[in-house]
Amino acid sequence: MRFFLTSVIKIIPVLFIISFIVFFLVRLTGDPVSLMLPETATDQQREDLRNSMGLNDPVYIQYLNYMADVVRGNFGDSYKYNEPALEIVLERLPASFTLAISSMVVATLIAVPAGIYSAIKRNTFIDVVITGSSVLGKAMPNFWLGIMLILLFAVHISIFPVSGSGTIMHLVLPSITLGTAIAAEMTRLIRSSMLEVLGAEYIRTARSKGLLETVVVNKHALRNALIPVVTIMALQTATLIGGTLITETVFSWPGMGQLLVQAVNARDMAIVQAATFIIAILVILSNLMADLTYRYLDPRIKYDD
């Protein structure tokens, strides 16, 4: 519980800094009034609007007002959709979640067996192939892999739709694109973690008990090897979300990532702000989850506090 409190206390300044950065970035975009009024508007009309929006107040007052809004979940209306920005962002969240989760499933299905196998077959041909593919996976830009998958499986052999959403088929290519990118890093982590664990003395104990090698590897070694892997992967949530930005754009997947890229390009700052806050909160929550999972996986931690 104490751990939980200290983590929460650490989060507050982080959210504060983020709000600060976002506030100033948005103020820098230029005069929102010029976007909101027609070009024919008079100077008086512009000035009135500025006054009513509080844009003529001192900066710190503006920031306080802004924070008061943010705390209430009010990020302003999107000028493109004419709706509260937060609602639009939240509407897109489920689609992004679906993609993120199915990508993690793809990544786990690839990385766990590949990582284990290349660790137990260290320095053999199969290890070289697996490690090589994981390096290649890291070297390939995500969006290019997506485009190549479209080229192969949607254009040349029309198995999957090129883009869009709606059916499970639409989910396959984006999940593979994002999933393999995650798998590349995960495989490497599992391999090195497994190699370390396989040299541990409790593995020798397990073997000396006469256990099958598969039990030694999949029970005794894997459980220990996963502890650092889970933690590091959870800490990469930001990267995962960054990946959805690109993958959703490539496949026109109607999630938050695609919305964000479009909003940035259209300078729809209300949406950008709302989405950035949501993402930051998601990342911070998942880091907290990572800590909790770590504590769950490693019984040593709980009692050491």
Next chain:
Amino acid sequence: MSEPLLEIEDLRVRFRSDEGVVSPVNGVSFQVHEGETVAVVGESGSGKSMTSLSILGLVPAPGEVYDGSIRLQGEDLTKMKRSQMRKLRGNEISMIFQEPMTSLNPVFTIGNQMIEVIRLHQKLDKTESIQQAVTMLDLVGIPEPERVLKQFPHQLSGGMRQRVMIAMALSCNPKLLIADEPTTALDVTIQAQILNLMKELKDELNTGVILITHDLGVVAEVADRVVVMYGGEVVEEATVDEIFNHPVHPYTKGLLASVPKMTGPVEELGAIKGSVPTPSEMPTGCKFHPRCPIATDLCKQVHPQLEETTPQHFKRCFHTEGGVKHDEHERSTIS
């Protein structure tokens, strides 16, 4: 004497790598009888641990047993299939390792790890195996065994963990127990308790014990017979009284001379300079000659054989009492 429980003959282990071949074990032979404790003594690097791993068939890759035999009640373990070998491990032959802190898996409960081996080798259902685990923990003197079963290794002290290791090793009633430095990592009072426990259990269960150690204090306390190893071979073998009262080999004498200094896991020998050469740098002739106070030119050129000086006392040295012996005194021809 009755047929030995374990008979190791001319055991050789080698590791092949790009840099060449090294052999940490070079023709080791000794026997263990039922209910007998044989101490294998030597500094680190003498090949004693590799010998014990060979018995279990657990020499780490790329190492291999390439010659010799290990017979358990007449059956050669080196020729066994992997699946047959697995049935013996933890069942007929058990092992206790040096570091109780790291030898138990940190993420599983004591119960999980104990019941695992009991269910594997004995046809018991879950409640029966829990009962067996409780009995074993009770046997090794752990209070509140039911509670300990639910605990994780890190919640127990070092001495308790080593008791758990012993309970686990004995839970299938093995014929042979190999204990690799079982007390080195423990403090002195706990050491004595664990050694006493091992002695009691051995007498009770009539188990043959191989005790691997560099600690002659431990040897004096529990061993019946002592095998002294150096450079991957046996250099002296005798009963515990013989070794302590009439040591023959200069290496054994050196080990004994450094006993009083022994207060913890110190692997340095006060009376003998230097340390065991690595297997790739083994000298020709007698392997001990660079460190030997009485070495001559003969020792540098000719490799001495293991020979019997007095009945049941073997040594591998040219210069100590009895002088140069002939081949008919070789141990293999006697036994």
Next chain:
Amino acid sequence: MVTKTEQPNEQALDVNNHSAKTSSSQSKKWIKQLLKSKTGTVGLLIVVSVILMAIFADLIVPHSHSETNVADRLIPPFWMDGGSSEYILGTDNLGRDILSRIIIGSQVSLLVGISSVIVAGAIGLSLGLISGYYGKWIDQVIMRLVDSFLAIPNILFMLIILAVIGTSLPAIILVLGVTTWVIYARMVRSETLSIKERDYVKSARAIGANDMRIISKYILPNVISSFIVIATLNVATTIILESSLSFLGLGIQSPDVSWGLMLSDGRDYLATSWWVATFPGLAITITVLGIIFLGDWLRDVLDPKTK
């Protein structure tokens, strides 16, 4: 007296000789080690060729990279039907030679990759040293700043800043630098924390060495090898980030050439002309692969403990 003053000199000379000898044998050892590692050698070859390609780009391009030629649009690579040896890798939708554009595009990739790593490295190194060395409240402030940067995906951060300040080559370099410094800061901080506690640093402080001296003489040299390894590997990351930005429309803008931008152009012609999007991606992948190989080799040589 004379001998006494000469002795230290001799010693100094001796030390110099010794270090000269070791540094030349050191570099020989490095080359030997490099050739022993197949991937390291391949990585070096790739990186050197890309650098040469970028430097001599204007001399080696077979065609103009920007001149459009609608008559020759979407010509396939030379081995396909309708391909010509004139355009080895084919042309894009405006009839521009893809090979020439890839060659010119290497300039942007390397320039952005290397300069933004310098920017990020400088920020990260200084903040990491300050944070690790001085600790206390300044460490807290910097670490919360790090946490904040970690809570926002790099790519999103960059998109927002670029949307606000507008895109240009210097802006992209700056933005990449400002958003990726965190990794260096964390690494330098944790290394500094452990070096700070070593006996030789403590004794240097005890005899009165000031902070600047301790940092430059004891801490920096110990941090630098890990730093070089991470910086090298991050050139690869930034190249991918730049191409992603350009792909999303907020990076390099036409008529400048970037591999990411070429890919983005090619996306619309996937159905008919696969080569437009394929080759630039291949160029990125090969370059990044080369840098990763080289970086991994550097890690093995310079910083084996982080393996």
